Amino acid sequence: GDSVTQMEGPVTLSEEAFLTINCTYTATGYPSLFWYVQYPGEGLQLLLKATKADDKGSNKGFEATYRKETTSFHLEKGSVQVSDSAVYFCALSWGGTSYGKLTFGQGTILTVHP
Amino acid sequence: KAGVTQTPRYLIKTRGQQVTLSCSPISGHRSVSWYQQTPGQGLQFLFEYFSETQRNKGNFPGRFSGRQFSNSRSEMNVSTLELGDSALYLCASSLSDPSNQPQHFGDGTRLSIL
Numbered sequence: 001g002d003s004v005t006q007m008e009g010p011v012t013l014s015e016e017a018f019l020t021i022n023c024t025y026t027a028t029g030y031p032s033l034f035w036y037v038q039y040p041g042e043g044l045q046l047l048l049k050a051t052k053a054d055d056k057g058s059n060k061g062f063e064a065t066y067r068k069e070t071t072s073f074h075l076e077k078g079s080v081q082v083s084d085s086a087v088y089f090c091a092l093s094w095g096g097t098s099y100g101k102l103t104f105g106q107g108t109i110l111t112v113h114p
Numbered sequence: 115k116a117g118v119t120q121t122p123r124y125l126i127k128t129r130g131q132q133v134t135l136s137c138s139p140i141s142g143h144r145s146v147s148w149y150q151q152t153p154g155q156g157l158q159f160l161f162e163y164f165s166e167t168q169r170n171k172g173n174f175p176g177r178f179s180g181r182q183f184s185n186s187r188s189e190m191n192v193s194t195l196e197l198g199d200s201a202l203y204l205c206a207s208s209l210s211d212p213s214n215q216p217q218h219f220g221d222g223t224r225l226s227i228l
Contacts, residue, residue, distance in 0.1 A: 036219075043206075043219035099145070099147075099162045100146075100206075101147075102217065103159070104156055104157040104158075
């Protein structure tokens with residue numbers, strides 16, 4: 001079945017450092033890919049998405065490119081802030097009859113220190 | 115525009131009891147999905163409803179059930195509670211097809227089983 005694997009966490013960075021969180025997926029075909037962020041005590045918020053190969057999703061300085069050759073969707077940000085501290089989830093979904101079903105990675109905890 | 119509202123935020127139950135959780139989607143959204151979040155299993159899809167019909171279901175036992183009302187509000191019910199049901203339950207709404215449109219998450223209901 002489908003699966004999403006994220007890099008082992010937690011990740012601890014200093015403010016203004018470069019961020020990469022790796023995400024790879026296993027699926028037959030080309031699903032839509034997402035990054036969600038969860039702040040303490042809150043639900044998930046969509047950060048960015050890409051629906052086909054070579055698409056680049058971007059939002060709030062975060063970027064991720066859908067790479068079908070490496071089945072990857074790595075999240076990057078050039079300069080992190082303390083306010084970026086949160087849990088980040090990579091996810092995939094299909095169209096058709098897979099209504100609502102997001103398959104998530106295990107999440108990566110990011111802590112940014114001043 | 116009001117977000118997704120889940121009630122209650124916290125719930126404590128004992129083994130063998132049953133529980134009902136409520137989710138009010140964003141106005142105009144007709145699709146509601148439910149997820150269970152635990153430290154061990156991560157985020158897992160429970161089911162999705164659209165126009166009062168369940169369109170998709172995850173791999174959970176029959177003790178987990180849901181329904182959707184004509185105003186798109188949704189409830190999920192868990193009967194004969196077990197210790198392993200302790201989790202954060204999240205619901206998400208989208209306009210119609212959650213595989214193509216962003217899912218907006220509520221802040222969740224934290225269920226603790228004693």
